[in-house]
Amino acid sequence: MKLRPYAFKADPMYAYMEKLSVDLNVTLHNDITLKLPPEKGSGFIKNIFLEDDFCIRYYHFHLNQSMPFHWCYDTEADELLYKLMFTCGSTPVAMDKNLDSPDPQSFTQNSSVLYPVDSETVQIIPANIRITRIALMFTKEWLEQNFPDASYKITEIVDLLGKKHRPSFIPARMGYSYYATVNEMAKEMDNDIFPVIHIKTKSLVLLNEFLNKVVETSEANSFDQKSLYSETIIKVEQRLQKFLLTSMPSIAQLSAEFNMSPSTLQRHFKIIYGKNIYHYYLEQKLAIGKELIASKKKTISEVAYILGYHKINSFSKVFKKYFGVLPKDINALNKINAKK
Known part of the structure; x- marks a missing residue:
């Protein structure tokens, strides 16, 4: 053909x-x-x-x-x-x-x-x-x-x-x-x-x-x-994605796995992604939480548990720091933005 x-x-x-x-x-x-x-x-x-x-x-x-x-x-x-x-x-x-x-x-x-x-x-x-x-x-x-x-x-x-x-x-x-x-x-x-x-x-x-x-x-x-170091750093980022629903591996674990010194790993990760590894990881984790809450398929407690938080207050505190609102207010905020 x-x-x-x-x-x-x-x-x-x-x-x-x-x-x-x-x-x-x-x-x-x-x-x-x-x-x-x-x-x-x-x-x-x-x-x-x-x-x-x-x-x-x-x-x-x-x-x-x-x-x-x-x-x-x-x-x-x-x-x-x-x-x-x-x-x-x-x-x-x-x-x-x-x-x-x-x-x-x-x-x-x-x-x-x-x-x-x-x-x-x-x-x-x-x-x-x-x-x-x-x-x-x-x-x-x-x-x-x-x-x-x-x-x-x-x-x-x-x-x-x-x-x-x-x-x-x-x-x-x-x-x-x-x-x-x-x-x-x-x-x-x-x-x-x-x-x-x-x-x-x-x-x-x-x-x-x-x-x-x-x-x-x-x-x-x-x-x-x-x-x-882009190819290696991209693999590191892909590795982090697998831990978004659990806990982040330590810098020492990542540097040993990818054969890089901790300082080199952290420096070049920030060059490529614009922020340090932990903040990047946390941002990705919370983005999942925001999406699940907005979908209304899960309660806030269920979302917190899925993301590895044992206390809903801890999840709410971090969530507000990144998105400016508490998890319970995210759907109301989305409705306001949709009307603009």
Whole structure:
């Protein structure tokens, strides 16, 4: 089966989806969706054309058996591509939609990474893990036309990282509301029919906020600093996510596990995430609590217990420090904000 390139000549998904469709013995559904058959897993990959040189990919699937993810790039095409990837969550399938064990990763504030697609990469997709990701893909020419300041800054950063043999990716720590928009997009694209104009509008808003964050960074060298230990620090952050419903491991435990001195670990964690490890961990834990309380599916006492607090007063005190209101007042505050 031949797939047409939806947005641009050097579209890596063209080659990848062609190979994947052969490996999995599946066909495209409605010309934009690759659905996995039950014997292989469940879910889909959607490819949505937004405009010339700009498209979106939505990954929402799990595999019954691990398989290599081979990302191909047409090195003969004279066209540099960029991909802005949002990770909405990667959780064991058995935990899907389980309110007693919410997906901590879906609340993380380290899920936005921009990088040039200029090579072939192979990753192993593990079995029985629900992958939920959104990728905005666009050409350098499109970026120059629509975001000239950001295009100049990104080119400067990528060139610097290349000269220093650092990984050429640009992470940015965005706010909770930013990822709420990402998750809204994911929910819309879960449907077979959805308004593409909503997706395009939200995609441009997210991209604009991310690029503004990059432009506001005064020195390109700061991204060089981030990339030095970035792969290890990201693994540390992922490790922390697994403890959001219990207690945080000590700095000594983390530094021993990842073969870093405590001072190096803490210094570079703050460089990448903008705050120390404990404050970052606590912020993520409380974000889960806020979401559960707002959902009205759990009482405040139940939420406090889920997050490892044995006394509701202790939970309420920390909650108010971070959000400015007591847990019992969060829904009233949300109603007030909704009317504004």
